[in-house]
Amino acid sequence: MESHALQIQDSAISGAVKKSRGPLLTPGARCALPVIVLLLLGFAAPLTAVIAYSFAEPHSFNVFSSFSFANYAEIFNTENTVWMSFLWSLSLAAVTVLMLSVIAYPIAYGMVYVFGRWSGLVSTLFVFPLFISENVRLYGWVLFFIKNGVFDGTLNLLGGADAPEVLYSPGIILFGMIYTYLPYMLFPLVLGLSLLPRDVVDAAKDLGASRYQVWREIELPLAMPGFMIGLLLTFVLAVGAIAESKVLGGQSVIVLTHDIEVSFTYAQNWPLGSALAVLITLITGGLTLFMLFKLDLDRVLGRK
Amino acid sequence: MVEFSRRTVLQMLGAGGAVAATSTGFARNAFAAGRDKELNILCWEGYNSAQVLDPFRTEFGATVKAESLTNDPTMVNRLRAGETKVWDLINLNNPWARKLMWPEKLIKPLDQEVFQPYFAKMLPEFKAPFHWAMSDDGKDLLGMAQRFGPYSFVVNTDKVSRKMAEDEGWDLFNDKAIVGRYGVQESDDWNVFDMFLVAGIDPFKVHNDAEMATFLATAKRIYKGAKLIGDMASLNQALISGEIDLYLTGGTYSVSPARADGYPNLRGITPLRGPMNGKGGVMWIEVTSTVNNPNLSPLAPKFLEYVQRPEVAHTVAFAEGTFNPVSQMGNPECFKLFTKDELEAIQWDSLQEEMARSVAYDIVPDYEKALDLLNAAKRERG
Numbered sequence: 001m002e003s004h005a006l007q008i009q010d011s012a013i014s015g016a017v018k019k020s021r022g023p024l025l026t027p028g029a030r031c032a033l034p035v036i037v038l039l040l041l042g043f044a045a046p047l048t049a050v051i052a053y054s055f056a057e058p059h060s061f062n063v064f065s066s067f068s069f070a071n072y073a074e075i076f077n078t079e080n081t082v083w084m085s086f087l088w089s090l091s092l093a094a095v096t097v098l099m100l101s102v103i104a105y106p107i108a109y110g111m112v113y114v115f116g117r118w119s120g121l122v123s124t125l126f127v128f129p130l131f132i133s134e135n136v137r138l139y140g141w142v143l144f145f146i147k148n149g150v151f152d153g154t155l156n157l158l159g160g161a162d163a164p165e166v167l168y169s170p171g172i173i174l175f176g177m178i179y180t181y182l183p184y185m186l187f188p189l190v191l192g193l194s195l196l197p198r199d200v201v202d203a204a205k206d207l208g209a210s211r212y213q214v215w216r217e218i219e220l221p222l223a224m225p226g227f228m229i230g231l232l233l234t235f236v237l238a239v240g241a242i243a244e245s246k247v248l249g250g251q252s253v254i255v256l257t258h259d260i261e262v263s264f265t266y267a268q269n270w271p272l273g274s275a276l277a278v279l280i281t282l283i284t285g286g287l288t289l290f291m292l293f294k295l296d297l298d299r300v301l302g303r304k
Numbered sequence: 305m306v307e308f309s310r311r312t313v314l315q316m317l318g319a320g321g322a323v324a325a326t327s328t329g330f331a332r333n334a335f336a337a338g339r340d341k342e343l344n345i346l347c348w349e350g351y352n353s354a355q356v357l358d359p360f361r362t363e364f365g366a367t368v369k370a371e372s373l374t375n376d377p378t379m380v381n382r383l384r385a386g387e388t389k390v391w392d393l394i395n396l397n398n399p400w401a402r403k404l405m406w407p408e409k410l411i412k413p414l415d416q417e418v419f420q421p422y423f424a425k426m427l428p429e430f431k432a433p434f435h436w437a438m439s440d441d442g443k444d445l446l447g448m449a450q451r452f453g454p455y456s457f458v459v460n461t462d463k464v465s466r467k468m469a470e471d472e473g474w475d476l477f478n479d480k481a482i483v484g485r486y487g488v489q490e491s492d493d494w495n496v497f498d499m500f501l502v503a504g505i506d507p508f509k510v511h512n513d514a515e516m517a518t519f520l521a522t523a524k525r526i527y528k529g530a531k532l533i534g535d536m537a538s539l540n541q542a543l544i545s546g547e548i549d550l551y552l553t554g555g556t557y558s559v560s561p562a563r564a565d566g567y568p569n570l571r572g573i574t575p576l577r578g579p580m581n582g583k584g585g586v587m588w589i590e591v592t593s594t595v596n597n598p599n600l601s602p603l604a605p606k607f608l609e610y611v612q613r614p615e616v617a618h619t620v621a622f623a624e625g626t627f628n629p630v631s632q633m634g635n636p637e638c639f640k641l642f643t644k645d646e647l648e649a650i651q652w653d654s655l656q657e658e659m660a661r662s663v664a665y666d667i668v669p670d671y672e673k674a675l676d677l678l679n680a681a682k683r684e685r686g
Contacts (some may be wrong), residue, residue, distance in 0.1 A: 007497075023396060030668070032451075054426045055415065060670065061381075061384065061386075080680075081684070082682050082683070084683045084684075084686070085683060088686060112394050142539075142541065146541065146542070146547060147545045147546050147547045148545045149545060167532075167547070168531055168532045168547075170686065174392050175537060246534065247534075247538065248492075250487070250530075250532025250533055250534055250538070251490070251530065251532065251533035251534070251682070251685065252532070252686060253685065253686030254682055254686060256686065260678060262492060262675075264378075265375055265377070265378045265493040266375060266377060266378075266430045266493055267377075267672065267675055267676075267679075268377045268378065268380075268381045268676060269672075
């Protein structure tokens with residue numbers, strides 16, 4: 001009996017030794033460990049807290065200790081007009097991305113193919129404003145466009161005409177968003193276009209492709225990785241924009257981020273603010289995944 | 305040459321880690337044990353300025369951290385969410401100490417022997433026992449009063465005369481002629497008061513459905529007709545440039561920086577009459593209290609005494625951001641430090657009568673419901 005017990009103990013020890021000698025994680029997983037820990041702490045933990053808060057009792061701090069659908073029910077209540085804020089945020093972001101595509105493409109093209117040694121200076125001109133706080137730049141635009149401001153004053157001086165009233169309107173919010181997010185579309189596009197092999201374009205031209213065909217069938221598909229990154233980056237940033245609506249737009253429209261801010265401040269309803277944040281994250285994430293799925297990134301990146 | 309095996313390196317790293325962990329532990333213990341050189345303040349802007357804090361830091365050899373926020377509910381809820389362990393002093397408008405923080409045990413009472421005598425040197429409105437600094441039963445002193453001011457609306461007197469604005473009061477905002485000529489400040493808690501007042505309803509009571517419906521209709525109309533909703537800097541800028549002629553909510557606190565910058569034509573207005581037992585204006589008084597911190601810094605009461613000094617009180621009045629009268633102006637030693645221009649900036653000429661025409665900022669019993677309606681009204685702007 002005793003020897004049997006010893007045998008079992010021996011085999012357990014040898015098993016443990018065998019186990020300890022085998023790798024616990026693959027080398028790849030071990031290398032990825034710091035990043036995984038960082039993501040868990042910096043990304044997953046706050047997101048979990050926000051999701052948990054969205055299911056807490058309204059107007060409470062009972063996170064993890066209460067569970068309620070009341071916040072979501074409040075948002076989907078037919079009398080609640082918060083859908084208007086969702087609509088404004090998503091529409092403004094969509095139009096911003098669309099306009100930026102049209103504006104940034106020729107600039108990026110110029111920087112890669114046309115401006116030559118001047119493209120460094122052009123890059124600096126687009127990067128430089130990023131060193132100044134967004135709010136300061138937007139207040140600068142207010143001083144430019146405001147009545148009796150720089151624009152109005154200059155026009156008066158030159159011809160006596162008054163400048164059109166552009167501040168405090170949805171149009172100026174859009175202008176502010178395009179201005180703010182232009183570099184985030186431009187530089188991925190520049191990257192995309194610079195990866196384009198010149199030989200392919202030359203070959204297409206030699207084979208008789210028109211300028212439009214070269215653009216449609218060669219340049220655009222090959223620049224698509226940069227274009228996609230620019231589209232997604234600017235869309236996600238633009239959905240979360242708030243300063244443009246506040247500073248330039250005089251809150252002529254209420255964007256969703258404003259509703260979230262009010263929930264966390266004046267309303268002191270963190271659970272409702274969290275539910276709004278979760279919903280907009282789901283919408284943005286869903287749209288992004290849908291786009292990636294539809295556009296088949298692997299094909300775009302030329303891996304298939 | 306010394307050769308390191310992997311095991312030696314790991315041992316050294318382990319030992320180093322243990323030392324680091326131990327020393328951090330010691331540091332944490334030291335932090336928890338003695339906070340006699342550390343002070344954390346949660347406050348409105350001004351108290352966090354270098355002009356106010358630096359002399360205190362030097363005199364007491366203290367590390368002072370101050371965080372400034374611009375609305376009361378957020379600060380109160382920071383304590384409710386468990387930050388009583390973090391903060392030593394909290395600086396809020398008048399009702400919160402007495403009506404909420406004291407009943408919820410978020411603050412500690414002050415030593416009356418030390419602090420009550422200071423009230424004797426304040427302006428007459430603040431003489432002890434000062435209502436907003438005392439507990440309901442009148443037994444405990446809950447904080448010290450300093451900055452205050454009337455806060456209703458602001459006009460450009462070149463466009464709307466002071467007399468007309470005071471006489472028409474909140475009704476001014478019911479006049480269709482001013483559509484597109486006014487702004488609304490983004491302080492939603494104060495806007496709740498103002499929408500009630502424009503509707504002719506006392507904000508500081510429980511409201512029935514009909515009153516709430518009137519409130520909503522008024523809020524929709526006011527927001528729809530507003531040229532902009534913005535912070536006080538944007539609104540002052542819009543007044544100066546001529547984009548707007550008046551804005552609500554506003555008063556000495558918001559317009560004094562513009563007046564000090566050379567625009568005395570911009571002026572805070574307190575209506576002559578209104579729906580609050582005949583009064584039309586609302587005023588605020590800041591009360592600074594010691595937080596119910598289990599390890600309260602001994603510097604907290606020291607700081608409260610420090611800001612009572614005439615020269616420091618004057619600095620607080622004209623700290624960066626906004627300029628405001630202070631209760632210590634009742635002390636001639638403090639009052640004499642204010643220049644003619646500074647008194648002009650804070651509308652000293654009409655301060656007393658404006659305060660007499662105002663009721664103190666209070667908690668709206670059905671604030672949550674009113675705020676929801678207010679935000680719904682705001683969304684209909686676009």
